[in-house]
Amino acid sequence: MNPRRGRGSASLASGARRHGRGRLAILVLLALPGILVGQEEGVPAERALEGARSAPLRPVIVASKPFAESFLLAELFAQRLEAVGFAVDRRPGLGATEIAFQALRTGAIDLYPEYTGTGLTAILDLEPEGSADEVYALVARRFRDLYGVDWLPPLGFENSYAIAVRPRTADSLGLSTLSDLVAVAPRLVAGFSPDFIGRPDGLPGLVGAYAVEFSDTRPLLQSIKYEALVEGAVDLIDGYTTDGAIDRYGLVVLTDDADFFPPYEAAALLRPGLAAERPGVVSALVALSGRISEERMRSANRRVEVEGAPVVEVAADLLAELGLAGAGADPARARSRTTRGGTLAYLWASRHDTLRQTGRHLWLVGVALLAAILLAVPGGVLLARTPRVAEPVVRAVGVLQTLPSIALLAFMIPLLGIGVGPAIVALFLYALFPILRNTWSGIRDADPEAIDAAHALGMTHAQILLQVRLPLAAPVVMAGIRVSAVIAVGTATLAAFIGAGGLGDPIVAGLALSDERMILAGAIPAAVLALAVDAALSLVESAVRPRGLREE
Amino acid sequence: MTPDSVTSTALLQARDVHHAFGDVHALRGASLEVARGECVALVGESGSGKTTLLRCFNALVTPDAGDLRVRGEAIEAIDPVALRRSLGYVPQRGGLLPHWRVARNVALVPRLTGAPDPEAAAEVALARTGLPPAEYGDRWPRSLSGGQRQRVALARALAVEPDIILMDEPLGALDALARAELRRELGEVIRSSGTTVLLVTHDLEEAAILSDRIAVMKEGRILQVAPLEELRAHPADPYVTDLLSRGLPGRRG
Numbered sequence: 001m002n003p004r005r006g007r008g009s010a011s012l013a014s015g016a017r018r019h020g021r022g023r024l025a026i027l028v029l030l031a032l033p034g035i036l037v038g039q040e041e042g043v044p045a046e047r048a049l050e051g052a053r054s055a056p057l058r059p060v061i062v063a064s065k066p067f068a069e070s071f072l073l074a075e076l077f078a079q080r081l082e083a084v085g086f087a088v089d090r091r092p093g094l095g096a097t098e099i100a101f102q103a104l105r106t107g108a109i110d111l112y113p114e115y116t117g118t119g120l121t122a123i124l125d126l127e128p129e130g131s132a133d134e135v136y137a138l139v140a141r142r143f144r145d146l147y148g149v150d151w152l153p154p155l156g157f158e159n160s161y162a163i164a165v166r167p168r169t170a171d172s173l174g175l176s177t178l179s180d181l182v183a184v185a186p187r188l189v190a191g192f193s194p195d196f197i198g199r200p201d202g203l204p205g206l207v208g209a210y211a212v213e214f215s216d217t218r219p220l221l222q223s224i225k226y227e228a229l230v231e232g233a234v235d236l237i238d239g240y241t242t243d244g245a246i247d248r249y250g251l252v253v254l255t256d257d258a259d260f261f262p263p264y265e266a267a268a269l270l271r272p273g274l275a276a277e278r279p280g281v282v283s284a285l286v287a288l289s290g291r292i293s294e295e296r297m298r299s300a301n302r303r304v305e306v307e308g309a310p311v312v313e314v315a316a317d318l319l320a321e322l323g324l325a326g327a328g329a330d331p332a333r334a335r336s337r338t339t340r341g342g343t344l345a346y347l348w349a350s351r352h353d354t355l356r357q358t359g360r361h362l363w364l365v366g367v368a369l370l371a372a373i374l375l376a377v378p379g380g381v382l383l384a385r386t387p388r389v390a391e392p393v394v395r396a397v398g399v400l401q402t403l404p405s406i407a408l409l410a411f412m413i414p415l416l417g418i419g420v421g422p423a424i425v426a427l428f429l430y431a432l433f434p435i436l437r438n439t440w441s442g443i444r445d446a447d448p449e450a451i452d453a454a455h456a457l458g459m460t461h462a463q464i465l466l467q468v469r470l471p472l473a474a475p476v477v478m479a480g481i482r483v484s485a486v487i488a489v490g491t492a493t494l495a496a497f498i499g500a501g502g503l504g505d506p507i508v509a510g511l512a513l514s515d516e517r518m519i520l521a522g523a524i525p526a527a528v529l530a531l532a533v534d535a536a537l538s539l540v541e542s543a544v545r546p547r548g549l550r551e552e
Numbered sequence: 553m554t555p556d557s558v559t560s561t562a563l564l565q566a567r568d569v570h571h572a573f574g575d576v577h578a579l580r581g582a583s584l585e586v587a588r589g590e591c592v593a594l595v596g597e598s599g600s601g602k603t604t605l606l607r608c609f610n611a612l613v614t615p616d617a618g619d620l621r622v623r624g625e626a627i628e629a630i631d632p633v634a635l636r637r638s639l640g641y642v643p644q645r646g647g648l649l650p651h652w653r654v655a656r657n658v659a660l661v662p663r664l665t666g667a668p669d670p671e672a673a674a675e676v677a678l679a680r681t682g683l684p685p686a687e688y689g690d691r692w693p694r695s696l697s698g699g700q701r702q703r704v705a706l707a708r709a710l711a712v713e714p715d716i717i718l719m720d721e722p723l724g725a726l727d728a729l730a731r732a733e734l735r736r737e738l739g740e741v742i743r744s745s746g747t748t749v750l751l752v753t754h755d756l757e758e759a760a761i762l763s764d765r766i767a768v769m770k771e772g773r774i775l776q777v778a779p780l781e782e783l784r785a786h787p788a789d790p791y792v793t794d795l796l797s798r799g800l801p802g803r804r805g
Contacts, residue, residue, distance in 0.1 A: 447649075447650060449643065449645050449646070449647045450647050450648060450649045450650060452612075452643065452647055453641065453643050453646075453647025453648070453649075453705070454647075454649060454660070455612065455636075456607075456610055456612055456636055456641040456643070456647075456718075457636060457637065457641055457660055457661050457664070457708070457709075458633050458634070458635075458636035458637030458638075458661065458664050458665075459660075459664065460633055463664075468649055468651075471651050472650070472651060546650070546651030547651070547692065548650045548651045548652065548653070548692040548693060548694055549650055549651060549694070
């Protein structure tokens with residue numbers, strides 16, 4: 001997965017559209033956990049806007065997408081705002097463009113860093129063409145007209161696609177521009193990320209614009225692309241112009257001399273109404289516009305991605321370099337990851353965070369699971385009595401299971417904002433199917449001969465249900481609950497993408513910052529939690545198995 | 553036939569009963585009377601409608617057409633749940649509730665009807681079927697042999713001492729030894745209690761030993777109802793002779 005700048009979010013959006021027909025059904029299902037959860041942390045659009053008007057001292061909610069540069073820019077914005085006296089609420093790592101933009105549009109967040117090219121292709125769905133200034137002018141106008149969203153002036157650097165080669169390749173073949181590739185491409189093996197291979201502004205467009213044909217094209221994940229290039233497994237790759245790895249390995253980026261790639265200028269994107277309500281935010285952030293060169297950004301990225309420096313620290317240094325630091329910036333206070341040393345030392349040092357995240361994680365799972373049980377167990381009992389509708393209903397609920405979780409989360413932002421609310425609703429929806437299916441089949445298939453005899457001897461339907469079917473189905477129902485619980489513990493790590501917290505927080509941040517220890521600080525407790533929940537519920541499953549059915 | 557031919561002592565009566573499950577015509581005008589204290593065995597090949605006819609009498613099947621009476625009363629006029637509680641029922645494979653101990657299983661109907669001491673009734677019934685209550689009352693159905701389970705099922709049917717018991721292949725799932733043993737005890741229980749019994753079976757020998765009369769069924773109709781000797785001497789239909797000469801397909805002891 002390459003969350004970078006949310007390329008591929010166009011397909012995510014169309015995925016949400018494809019499932020639009022289920023919208024009504026989902027809306028109905030949403031009601032239950034919505035009531036249970038309330039809106040404790042999720043900030044729905046209307047309330048956020050009202051809140052801003054009635055309480056001007058409300059913290060500014062600064063979000064980012066889940067990759068290092070976005071983390072860094074958001075932290076930069078946050079520290080800049082704090083420097084001029086604003087309170088800031090950080091929501092880093094919102095999963096990809098669709099989610100971050102939905103959250104912004106609906107006022108669940110106030111601002112996040114975005115790229116003009118992404119706005120053009122992924123959000124507006126337009127053809128990539130025009131100069132950097134033209135594209136900025138176009139997205140600024142269209143976003144204002146369509147969404148009421150404002151682009152602040154660009155920060156000064158572009159983060160575009162970069163076709164990179166090893167320096168020796170560049171030397172020996174005399175490569176400096178993409179046009180130079182045409183003659184030698186049939187001798188080269190390309191390694192591209194899957195979304196680059198598929199996107200019109202990726203490989204297909206590149207082939208069209210430069211008439212290049214490579215001897216072979218291999219799909220490679222973002223995380224291993226640079227190693228594959230340096231090791232010689234491939235001869236060229238797609239990267240991003242500000243990637244720290246370009247510096248680190250001294251790679252040569254071929255100039256896009258035909259201006260094929262759209263400009264990807266970074267800028268702050270503001271929610272509707274923010275500029276009018278809080279002009280101080282605009283003036284504080286505009287001070288950053290045009291100040292960050294590509295070189296400066298690349299070296300900052302390199303510190304974070306390659307050297308493992310804390311985002312807070314690098315952002316503070318960047319602000320200081322620009323002469324914009326203020327009293328508000330206090331790296332020690334923010335979530336600093338300064339601990340050095342091995343994974344175990346890191347896990348120990350972050351144990352308090354882990355405990356808090358585990359608690360939140362269990363809470364998300366617990367509420368969602370309880371709501372799913374309350375709906376799916378009675379639902380399964382009803383279905384067992386109505387064989388005609390049972391199959392289609394169970395199948396329809398099963399379809400929920402196949403919805404990509406990120407798409408489901410993105411789909412719910414307009415309804416529920418970001419945070420705990422939509423996360424619990426999503427977990428609830430995923431938890432329904434195993435419980436519903438097991439209850440239904442457990443009740444339906446409970447010992448038919450015993451039930452026929454009970455019926456023939458004069459037990460009523462209600463007596464048979466309560467005294468025979470339910471006790472006999474209990475272990476099957478419990479097995480469904482157990483499956484749902486384990487799925488929920490796993491899926492809840494994705495809740496971090498919509499700012500709901502839990503053990504996904506360190507995983508998302510660790511993935512974005514290429515910090516394995518941070519990933520493990522979330523992944524290990526999540527795995528342990530899944531095993532523990534599974535073991536605990538398997539004990540419950542044995543306990544509810546009627547004694548007459550146990551092996552003696 | 554007319555209703556006038558119904559004898560006043562018949563506890564179970566079926567007149568020209570028709571029933572179809574979708575396209576499958578299980579009963580095509582079946583008529584049968586079982587007198588008080590009598591045991592009638594329904595024999596016939598698989599699919600001849602024996603079980604369907606049996607299940608009409610405890611309202612598990614509501615026939616498409618025909619006249620059904622239990623204790624002289626039209627079945628439509630009887631509350632089906634009350635009717636079922638008043639009839640004993642022994643299915644082929646026991647049908648014991650696996651999550652209840654033997655004593656609780658046997659006490660099922662007395663508890664449903666609110667009888668004064670269901671546990672005592674269960675103990676008496678268990679003892680009648682050759683299972684000492686002290687030894688078997690606390691056992692789980694799963695721990696019993698097939699023959700023991702059928703005894704428990706029989707005890708459950710006897711627990712409220714019903715005047716009518718319906719048995720659907722009560723020995724059908726047992727091996728030869730258990731079958732022979734239980735057949736003897738079943739005969740004693742039937743004869744000693746004076747209970748009216750309608751018994752479905754594949755087994756002519758079983759029918760001959762346990763019943764007073766044998767009702768031969770074919771394709772949803774009853775061809776003849778008579779004791780075995782009379783069926784031999786005066787078959788009403790060539791099929792009856794045929795059936796007696798070759799026996800019936802199915803599990804035999």
